[in-house]
Amino acid sequence: xxxxxxxxxxxxxxxxxxxxxxxQNELRAQLVLLISRSGQPIVISGPAESIDCTALASxxxxxxxxxxxxxxxxxxxxxxxxxxxxxxxxxFISDLLKxxxxxxxxxxxxxSGLVRYKCKRTTLLLEDVIRDFQRRIEKAEPVMxxxxxxxxxxxxxxxxxxxxxxxx
Amino acid sequence: MTFINYVAREINCxxxxxxxxxxxxxxxxxxxxxxxxxENKGKLISLATETERTLFFDFLPIDFGQIRGFxxxxxxxxxxxxxxxxxxRKLILKGVDGVVFVADSQEERLDANLESVxxxxxxxxxxxxxxxxxxxxxxxxxxxxxxxxxxxxxxRQLLVKGEPVIEAVATQGVGVLTTLKAVARQVLVExxxxx
Numbered sequence: 001x002x003x004x005x006x007x008x009x010x011x012x013x014x015x016x017x018x019x020x021x022x023x024q025n026e027l028r029a030q031l032v033l034l035i036s037r038s039g040q041p042i043v044i045s046g047p048a049e050s051i052d053c054t055a056l057a058s059x060x061x062x063x064x065x066x067x068x069x070x071x072x073x074x075x076x077x078x079x080x081x082x083x084x085x086x087x088x089x090x091x092f093i094s095d096l097l098k099x100x101x102x103x104x105x106x107x108x109x110x111x112s113g114l115v116r117y118k119c120k121r122t123t124l125l126l127e128d129v130i131r132d133f134q135r136r137i138e139k140a141e142p143v144m145x146x147x148x149x150x151x152x153x154x155x156x157x158x159x160x161x162x163x164x165x166x167x168x
Numbered sequence: 169m170t171f172i173n174y175v176a177r178e179i180n181c182x183x184x185x186x187x188x189x190x191x192x193x194x195x196x197x198x199x200x201x202x203x204x205x206x207e208n209k210g211k212l213i214s215l216a217t218e219t220e221r222t223l224f225f226d227f228l229p230i231d232f233g234q235i236r237g238f239x240x241x242x243x244x245x246x247x248x249x250x251x252x253x254x255x256x257r258k259l260i261l262k263g264v265d266g267v268v269f270v271a272d273s274q275e276e277r278l279d280a281n282l283e284s285v286x287x288x289x290x291x292x293x294x295x296x297x298x299x300x301x302x303x304x305x306x307x308x309x310x311x312x313x314x315x316x317x318x319x320x321x322x323x324r325q326l327l328v329k330g331e332p333v334i335e336a337v338a339t340q341g342v343g344v345l346t347t348l349k350a351v352a353r354q355v356l357v358e359x360x361x362x363x
Contacts, residue, residue: 007174008173013173013174038169038171055211157235
């Protein structure tokens, strides 16, 4: 587990946030997310009140994973981009270095060619940021440490889930 | 892949409930959903067939509260238990932090349990994990059924590495939360070790 852990630090978060906000602005997208391939939302940009971003991230990651397998079945290495076109809203999901994905919710009336073009550019910018923090991890730069909570703190956290179970 | 966001001060972990078909994985999540307060849970998403068998996965995000100022979120997933959905099971294990194996205690399901444990080990390996090292809990479910095997015998057959074993009746909620806490504890301890 530990080697795959992903720790996002403030400067990286801000760089990603700025990139996503710029794209959201340029495309007037309703929502832009960077998610992990395991389905966790990492950075969110947009007024997302009506959209459950946690569920969206989980389903988008599963969708992309299933699509990768479909690609393999038909002899393709991958399908790196997924577009779902709706009547009011459309969804664009793009792979990012096989560890992350870019998810975009946009108005169905927007030009899909423009969306595709901007997403490609944004993907390249995000890849730079991700490569930077991969370099940081490889060099094991001690920028921030994993919180060293004690056994007592863990038990206290678990104890708060204090709904009484039916007696066994 | 535990994701720690130092800006939002969040720890996000992924737990997968694995096991043979009709063993009670979805029931575990449904019970957790039912007893968790609205502010500490997200939507329970079930991608199921029209007969309510899990087709791809169930998903439930749960917020455990704060530890050292970090909000801890556990994303709970189930896999489809039916043998022919193996491709889907592999996908769900991507980036997993901890696994709960939900065994069906009925004697006639022993072979299905054994096959599923073996399938789990193989699929974890394919995703780069070692079942001997990953946080792991064995839940013996359906303890209330007349054909349930003795717990010690079932444990002897299914134990992988001295993992915590919890007896459960998921339909009544017995052992469900204890199981979740047991795997969450291991995930947090493992996370601390990775510093």
